[in-house]
Amino acid sequence: MPELPxxxxxxxxxxxxxxxxxxxxxxxxxxxxxxxxxAGPADFEARLRGRQFDGARRRGKYLWLPVGDDAMVAHLGxxxxxxxxxxxxxxxxxxxxxxxxxxxxxELRFTDQRTFGHLLLAADGAELPSVIAHIAxxxxxxxxxxxxxAYRLHSRKTGIKRALLDQSLISGVGNIYAxxxxxxxxxxxxxxxxxxxxxxxxxxxxxxxxxxxEALLAGGTSFDSLYVNxxxxxxxxxxxxxxxxxxxxxxxxxxxxxxxxPFMNRSSYTCPKCQPRPRNGRW
Ligand SMILES: [Zn+2]
Numbered sequence: 001m002p003e004l005p006x007x008x009x010x011x012x013x014x015x016x017x018x019x020x021x022x023x024x025x026x027x028x029x030x031x032x033x034x035x036x037x038x039a040g041p042a043d044f045e046a047r048l049r050g051r052q053f054d055g056a057r058r059r060g061k062y063l064w065l066p067v068g069d070d071a072m073v074a075h076l077g078x079x080x081x082x083x084x085x086x087x088x089x090x091x092x093x094x095x096x097x098x099x100x101x102x103x104x105x106x107e108l109r110f111t112d113q114r115t116f117g118h119l120l121l122a123a124d125g126a127e128l129p130s131v132i133a134h135i136a137x138x139x140x141x142x143x144x145x146x147x148x149x150a151y152r153l154h155s156r157k158t159g160i161k162r163a164l165l166d167q168s169l170i171s172g173v174g175n176i177y178a179x180x181x182x183x184x185x186x187x188x189x190x191x192x193x194x195x196x197x198x199x200x201x202x203x204x205x206x207x208x209x210x211x212x213x214e215a216l217l218a219g220g221t222s223f224d225s226l227y228v229n230x231x232x233x234x235x236x237x238x239x240x241x242x243x244x245x246x247x248x249x250x251x252x253x254x255x256x257x258x259x260x261x262p263f264m265n266r267s268s269y270t271c272p273k274c275q276p277r278p279r280n281g282r283w
Contacts, residue, residue, distance in 0.1 A: 002076050004138060004172035005215035007061045010082055014056035014065065014108075017084040022052045022102040033096035033110060036131075037120035047121050048072065048099075054126075059141065060171025062132045064125060071125035073132065074110070080117025083109045138172035139208050150201040153193045159282035160196065160204070161189035161268060173208060176244045177215070179269050181207040183243045183251075189261075189268045190281030214240060243269040 002010075026048045028034055028041035037044045051067045058064075063082075064071040074082065087100065087107045097119060099108040110119060122129035137143040149170055153163055163169055164178045173181075182189055184207040187200065218240060242252050247260040251271035261268045263283070270277075 002061065002080075003174040003177055003215075004061060004140070005177075005212050007058060007063060007076065007172075008140065008212075008216055010076070011056045011058045011063055013084065014053075014063070014082060017106060018053050018065070018108055019055050020053065021105075023048050023050060024100045024102045024104075025049060025098075026100075027098045028096070029098060030096040030115070032115050033112060033117070034119055036118045044119070044121055050102075058138075059128070059132055060135050060138045060167065061174075062129075062135070064122070064129050064132070066126035067121075069124050069126050071122050071129050073120050073122050073125065073129050075117055077112065077114065077116030077118065079114040080110065080112040083111060085109070135167050135171045136169055139170060139205055140172070140212055144170070146202060146205050149205065150198050153196070153201055154198075156193050157282065158193050159190045160187055160193055161263065162282070163193050164204075164208075165264070175266050175268075176241070177208065177211050179244045180211045180242060183269075183271060183275060184210070186274050188270060188275040188277050188281065189263065190283050191278050192280060192282045243271060245269065 026045045028045055031041050034041050034044045047070070048067065053072075054066045054068075056063060056065050061075065063074040063076075065074075074080070076082070084106050087104070089107075091098070091109075092111055094111040094113045095109045096112050096115070097110040101107070110117070120131070122131055125131075137145075152169055153160075156163060156169075158166075161178050161182060164173045164181070165175070179189070181204060185200065185203045187196075187204060243258050246258045246269060249258050250256065251258055251274060254271065254273050256271050256273040258269055259272050261270070
């Protein structure tokens with residue numbers, strides 16, 4: 001599943017390749033892709049035809065492209081991709097929505113093999129679409145306030161990883177980057193948030209920003225070649241992961257074997273020595 005750095009990479013690509021261009025035509029090839037646009041596929045198409053994209057923005061894993069006062073909102077789900085490529089490129093069977101531009105140049109295609117992703121048009125959503133207003137800012141946004149986050153965290157009685165994955169507290173942090181940031185700050189995922197010192201929370205946020213920045217840097221080069229792309233979990237950052245997916249391998253810091261624990265229907269990876277399990281943890 002694409003995480004925040006991958007989505008940010010897509011945002012940057014859309015900004016470069018699509019912003020400022022006017023749609024000639026919009027074709028919904030699979031209605032499921034616009035299922036959250038309640039007025040239906042024909043309305044989605046009609047509202048975008050002839051209009052101009054004005055930038056590409058992001059909060060957490062949501063993207064939105066302002067068109068006048070409105071915005072086209074995109075969520076990539078598990079396997080969604082926004083691809084920019086030549087108009088004569090063969091149409092893959094997974095293309096769900098196809099956008100052509102008035103300048104006759106490259107096309108934008110929304111492809112989604114597993115169809116969990118979606119697009120919709122949010123009226124008056126240019127600044128912040130109402131469908132994503134309930135999501136807390138992500139740590140790469142200027143709107144993210146570490147002090148507010150630390151305060152909210154302290155008042156919750158939960159485990160630190162659960163809190164990191166809670167979109168009402170902080171958005172955009174998925175399983176992979178949560179594990180990486182916790183390892184860097186030597187915090188076990190079950191540490192109780194109400195017992196964490198503010199300095200530990202500040203350090204954790206810095207670590208989250210650090211892993212995001214490194215992932216962005218790693219993904220920045222693969223981009224301009226042909227496509228605005230998302231590779232999902234098999235993506236380019238895999239090589240740089242310290243603990244995630246590395247059960248039984250040595251911890252890069254101390255050599256102890258990485259451990260995997262089941263966590264919220266997924267897995268958590270920790271170094272048992274660097275990240276000792278708390279006595280009164282909250283899973
Ligand atoms: Zn270790």
